Amino acid sequence: MTDLTILKSTIEAIRPASAQTLQEAMAAMADKVKPLGSLGHLEDIATRIASLRGRVDLPEPTPAVVVCAADHGVASQGVSAFPQAVTGLMLTAFGSGGAAVAVLSRAAGARLVVADLGVIDPPAVPSLLDRSVRPGTADSALEPAMTVAEATLALEHGIGIAHELIDDGVDLIALGEMGIGNTTTASALTAALLGCDAAATCGRGTGLDDVQVAHKVSVVDQILARHATSGVSNDPLATLASIGGLEVAALAGVVLGAAERRIPVLVDGFITGAAALVAARLAPASTDAMIAAHLSPEPGHALQLAALGLRPLLDLEMRLGEGSGAALAINLVRSAIAVLTEMATFASLGPAETSPVA
Ligand SMILES: O=C(O)c1ccc[n+]([C@@H]2O[C@H](COP(=O)([O-])O)[C@@H](O)[C@H]2O)c1
Numbered sequence: 393m394t395d396l397t398i399l400k401s402t403i404e405a406i407r408p409a410s411a412q413t414l415q416e417a418m419a420a421m422a423d424k425v426k427p428l429g430s431l432g433h434l435e436d437i438a439t440r441i442a443s444l445r446g447r448v449d450l451p452e453p454t455p456a457v458v459v460c461a462a463d464h465g466v467a468s469q470g471v472s473a474f475p476q477a478v479t480g481l482m483l484t485a486f487g488s489g490g491a492a493v494a495v496l497s498r499a500a501g502a503r504l505v506v507a508d509l510g511v512i513d514p515p516a517v518p519s520l521l522d523r524s525v526r527p528g529t530a531d532s533a534l535e536p537a538m539t540v541a542e543a544t545l546a547l548e549h550g551i552g553i554a555h556e557l558i559d560d561g562v563d564l565i566a567l568g569e570m571g572i573g574n575t576t577t578a579s580a581l582t583a584a585l586l587g588c589d590a591a592a593t594c595g596r597g598t599g600l601d602d603v604q605v606a607h608k609v610s611v612v613d614q615i616l617a618r619h620a621t622s623g624v625s626n627d628p629l630a631t632l633a634s635i636g637g638l639e640v641a642a643l644a645g646v647v648l649g650a651a652e653r654r655i656p657v658l659v660d661g662f663i664t665g666a667a668a669l670v671a672a673r674l675a676p677a678s679t680d681a682m683i684a685a686h687l688s689p690e691p692g693h694a695l696q697l698a699a700l701g702l703r704p705l706l707d708l709e710m711r712l713g714e715g716s717g718a719a720l721a722i723n724l725v726r727s728a729i730a731v732l733t734e735m736a737t738f739a740s741l742g743p744a745e746t747s748p749v750a
């Protein structure tokens with residue numbers, strides 16, 4: 393099977409969530425010992441997952457956090473507050489268990505899987521999955537970030553990672569990423585896919601000041617101008633290849649692989665949001681598998697979530713990435729499922745008038 397066939401067959405196998413199971417789950421939730429809708433968004437999480445899984449009797453989740461890492465050629469345009477070498481450095485912190493996402497994954501009882509999709513100088517970390525497609529993308533302000541074949545291979549690696557985890561019993565996947573310069577890539581991808589201005593999608597990333605953000609906007613404008621002249625703006629795969637990045641492609645693949653197997657995916661911040669947007673453009677029904685963990689202060693993130701029709705669970709002004717927000721939301725999902733499967737019903741308490749008086 394060629395790479396393109398794997399991608400194509402995955403996309404074609406993605407079906408919408410079950411409308412019938414959604415009704416059943418909502419009816420089950422309505423019977424619980426509480427006023428209707430009183431657990432708010434927590435109820436929606438549980439009923440959406442039931443609808444995706446096609447069953448109301450959901451098991452306690454077995455979660456994994458998948459962090460995809462890669463370098464970005466556009467970092468050479470001076471768009472990050474940190475040097476490119478930090479990408480590789482953080483892989484060591486993920487491996488040693490001291491990075492934020494490692495701490496939060498442990499706190500959530502989740503396995504942490506870190507994959508190198510194209511870090512220029514990866515450290516020797518035994519637990520790191522080597523899925524390197526190329527050592528970083530090209531500078532997308534000057535030339536296509538990668539070829540369509542490379543983008544397809546990275547997507548396929550993501551599909552493979554999702555499938556392996558699910559075959560191993562994982563039934564909840566949280567997305568994370570690491571890549572210096574990747575907020576610029578995500579800003580350009582979001583602007584290209586949503587048709588909005590660079591100024592609407594560029595934020596401070598790792599800590600740029602106002603002057604540096606203005607420079608970032610001009611670099612994203614340059615990426616978009618080059619991209620438009622290559623005439624590929626309505627083709628999500630070509631757009632991904634033109635703008636990058638390798639980890640974004642792999643994360644879009646993780647979403648597609650999970651959606652195909654009807655496993656929910658917690659989307660983290662702005663960069664994983666860009667990956668979710670790519671997945672949604674490739675397979676619109678994949679949005680049924682997505683749960684927005686939190687809202688990043690990056691201005692393009694709210695635009696992505698609106699386009700995906702997702703409401704973030706948390707708004708803690710977290711802007712770290714790594715999957716930190718997604719890892720944090722795992723316990724909310726676990727609790728939402730417990731509400732659906734463990735809460736008593738009025739009927740189970742015995743006969744009584746339980747309807748509201750008004
Ligand atoms: O997830 C987010 O919304 C987010 C917002 C700002 C920064 N980040 C992280 O910071 C890095 C990219 O920032 P930058 O400034 O180098 O483009 C990358 O490793 C991301 O994980 C992540």
Ligand SMILES: Cc1cc2nc[nH]c2cc1C
Binds near residue numbers: 482713714
């Ligand atoms: C230190 C550091 C940690 C990160 N984690 C995700 N992106 C990051 C960027 C920096 C700079």
